[in-house]
Structure formats: structure tokens, C-alpha cells
Amino acid sequence: MSKRVEITFETTLLVRDHCLCLHMQRAARAVARRFDAAFRPLDLTNGQFSLLMSLNRPVAPRLGAVASLLAMDRTTLTAALKPLERRGLVKAAPDPKDKRSRLLSLTSDGRRLLARALPVWDATHAAIEALLRKDAPARLREDLRAVSATA
Numbered sequence: 001m002s003k004r005v006e007i008t009f010e011t012t013l014l015v016r017d018h019c020l021c022l023h024m025q026r027a028a029r030a031v032a033r034r035f036d037a038a039f040r041p042l043d044l045t046n047g048q049f050s051l052l053m054s055l056n057r058p059v060a061p062r063l064g065a066v067a068s069l070l071a072m073d074r075t076t077l078t079a080a081l082k083p084l085e086r087r088g089l090v091k092a093a094p095d096p097k098d099k100r101s102r103l104l105s106l107t108s109d110g111r112r113l114l115a116r117a118l119p120v121w122d123a124t125h126a127a128i129e130a131l132l133r134k135d136a137p138a139r140l141r142e143d144l145r146a147v148s149a150t151a
Contacts (some may be wrong), residue, residue: 031128038124042117049121051080052106052114055090060103062095071148089113 016022035046044052054066067077081104084090089110095101106114129137 034128035121035124038120039117042113042120044113044117047080048084049114049117051077051084052089052110052117055104055106055110056114060093060105063092063102063104066104084110 032046035049039045039049050070051066054069055061063074063077067074070077072080081090081092085092087109088107090104091107092102092104095103132140
């Protein structure tokens with residue numbers, strides 16, 4: 001027979017108030033909702049904007065490089081690309097140097113949509129930064145990069 005372990009409500013409150021994971025998740029969801037609402041008139045999500053922006057490069061990247069940048073696995077990235085490919089915003093082509101790899105690039109329509117989305121991102125980003133103390137955004141980015149580097 002196992003002994004029942006009791007966790008006090010005070011412990012629950014301690015975790016609620018101090019858990020970095022919980023606070024990062026809540027903040028990430030709140031920020032994502034703001035960007036999703038801002039991008040909605042463009043029929044774009046915050047994730048799609050980030051994906052399109054990650055492809056805005058002089059040389060088409062491999063799928064694996066984009067997955068790494070966005071901290072996604074290849075399968076999730078492939079699924080995220082499908083609606084953008086159907087809309088004609090992104091194209092995937094075999095890598096001439098390695099036929100097993102795919103190179104991802106923006107189409108002309110993808111570049112035009114990204115150009116329309118950038119001012120929306122800029123305004124939304126500025127509004128979120130305005131909620132923080134003056135030096136907080138740079139420090140927050142630095143701290144989040146440090147956390148991401150250990151994952």
C-alpha cells in the first residue's frame with residue numbers, strides 16, 4: 001500500500017508565483033494572441049510571420065536550418081509550411097547539392113505579404129515593449145537567449 005503524499009495549497013501558490021516555466025508560457029501566449037490579432041487582417045498568424053521572416057534571406061536555406069532557427073522539429077515545420085505553400089507564399093525545391101534536402105524560399109507573393117506585415121509587426125512590437133521598463137526589453141531578449149542556448 002502506498003503512502004498518500006499531500007502537497008499543501010501554500011506549495012501550489014509558491015509554484016504559481018515563482019515558476020519560470022509557467023510565467024514564460026503565460027507571457028508567450030499573451031504576446032502570441034496580440035500578434036495573431038494584429039496579423040488577422042492579413043490572414044496570417046504570428047508563427048507564419050516568423051516563418052516567412054526566417055526565409056527572407058539572400059540564399060534559400062535548407063529546411064533543417066529553418067527548423068533549428070525556429071526551434072521546431074522538421075515534421076512540425078513541414079506541417080507549418082503546407083498552408084503557406086498552398087497560398088503560394090513559399091516554395092520548397094530539392095537542394096541541387098543534396099537531393100534529400102529541400103531549400104525553402106519566399107515567392108513574390110510571400111515577399112509582398114511580408115512587406116505588408118512588417119509595419120504591423122513593428123507597431124505591435126513597439127506596443128508590447130512600451131509595457132516594459134525602459135531597459136527591460138534588451139535584458140529580456142538577452143535572458144531568453146541564454147535560456148534558449150541551454151535547451
